[in-house]
Amino acid sequence: MRAFNFAAGPAMLPLEVLDQVRAELTDWRGSGSSVMEISHRSNAFLEVAEAAERDLRALLGIPTDYRVLFMQGGARAQFAAVPLNLAGPEACVDYLNTGVWSKLALAEAERYCRVNVAADESASLYCTVPQPDDLQLTAGAAYVHYTPNETIGGVEFPYTPATPGTPLVADMSSTLLSRPFDVTRCGLIYASAQKNIGPAGLTVVIVRDELLGRARPGTPGVWNYQALAQQNSMVNTPPTFAWYVAGLVFKWLQGQGGLAAMAERNRAKAQLLYASIDASGFYRNTVARHCRSWMNVPFKLADPALDAAFVHAAEAAGLTQLRGHRLVGGMRASLYNAVPLAAVQALTAFMQEFERRHG
């Protein structure tokens, strides 16, 4: 029996996708081999790779002057690859610090560039995002980096920052594909797969053509965006299985009605959980309401001594991976695309019952 899985990543995948993976695991398309066992340069795999890109482009409406790259290393590798590819050693780059992930991105960029912190929400304990007019952008910066959704703080930008004349770079690991997004607002988007795309080990990069060719000489060959674009992300052997699963997820999203349909569902799931938390005196989410994440809902129990009992009882009820991130404690329910509304309904019912018993 399948659990209602609230993992923050690696996260739940659609059962239909897993069922297809299972059905063809040892004999893929009549080849007598698993999709894991074939050359990434075979025509059969190139079809998988191209279909995945085509479907991702269709889902997000990615224009032809953007390239889609399939890389390894997670978002954290991009924390280095972005400055290496887009900024010279003397360049200044702007970072918006709105949580643990943007701060880590910023710290990695400091190895390579002068970093200007264009907004800093650490004083608010990362419970909100800056107002659009409060960004302290640097004229002539190589790029502006932000994290539209913070998985640990559970805070997300309700707007896309305007950065006239400067490319905007977005770490969309935890929000890409959760709703429609205007790609053209960004020069570069990256996302690790293990939330809304597929298994861990794959990273999607969407980059405007004109930003290619700027890599500094010390950029590792496997991270050079231009080389990757020229070689269809096959500078070296890509993570073929993860790429294949991502392609199945993209097909599944199309079957679900695309990103507009996902947005409606994701909004409904988040609203249900936040409403349940806010109606309670027992559970608490401290994020400012206008920038609460649809994808990651951290919450605390009135008495942290009950945390272990909560997790234990939830798991017994088939509600798994609710423990909060080790940096902040408490609980966290991640509500990525593959998590059904029924999971949130079961969670809120469980929470009410737990409160009734322990509140």
Next chain:
Amino acid sequence: MRAFNFAAGPAMLPLEVLDQVRAELTDWRGSGSSVMEISHRSNAFLEVAEAAERDLRALLGIPTDYRVLFMQGGARAQFAAVPLNLAGPEACVDYLNTGVWSKLALAEAERYCRVNVAADESASLYCTVPQPDDLQLTAGAAYVHYTPNETIGGVEFPYTPATPGTPLVADMSSTLLSRPFDVTRCGLIYASAQKNIGPAGLTVVIVRDELLGRARPGTPGVWNYQALAQQNSMVNTPPTFAWYVAGLVFKWLQGQGGLAAMAERNRAKAQLLYASIDASGFYRNTVARHCRSWMNVPFKLADPALDAAFVHAAEAAGLTQLRGHRLVGGMRASLYNAVPLAAVQALTAFMQEFERRHG
């Protein structure tokens, strides 16, 4: 029906491993989730990670003063990570150029260090390896790099180079686990998974403790060996599914009798194929006999115009992925651990029949 799959990588996996993956794909160990869908920091996954390391250590006899890292990016990422971690910008490093892969490793290192080519077999068209006494090693080099087995040339070292006082670094992507190997001869070993370990997207690094802590400041955080060692390869989300499959492969190897047993089988497989080629006037392998690869057997047909017909007929007979690397053409049969002797028997029988018809 399963094919006899001679892919050079991503390569054949043991059917027993794939069957287990399939059996537990949507409900792993009664968790109600796939192993792809659980946190890499959960106790359940940490058990997988630790068991994989333990079993790999047992198989190879890795001493306690070596660390085992599970990384992303393939061997090609290590081409950059090795100089970044082990050599300063002013350092000199020695590279043995014995084929396409060692040459690519060397070229990547040149971004970061002064590279001395301590042996160069390009003039021999990579059909042999240097004699032990012919290595032109640099006194005080930060390390010596070599590629024990070249997948494209099909050449392998019948000996481990002696580099007194200088750490030896080995790209063992295509030979690790194919037979016993004395890890202590090397300071660092790396191997991409998609030959003898598991699915593409995982890289194993085995590094002597004393080589940690030398990374230059520009080393990307996800590639810093010391940080990876300190955080059990979880600086960021690792490729959990590939790691899990690798663990199953390690268990499978133990069940097969370990690396001594694999060596016997791999030797027999290679001997059968080379003997069949050498006995023929129709097929040809030009590698010097003392350094022919057990893992990758490239061969040419007397008439290259027959290549397409050979591949086509082989596939019809269930012998797949025999086309040679695009750089060299011809054919290549890779005989990694998961390829059974029966596959080589079927291949040699097919080759004889093809020669009879077309020779």
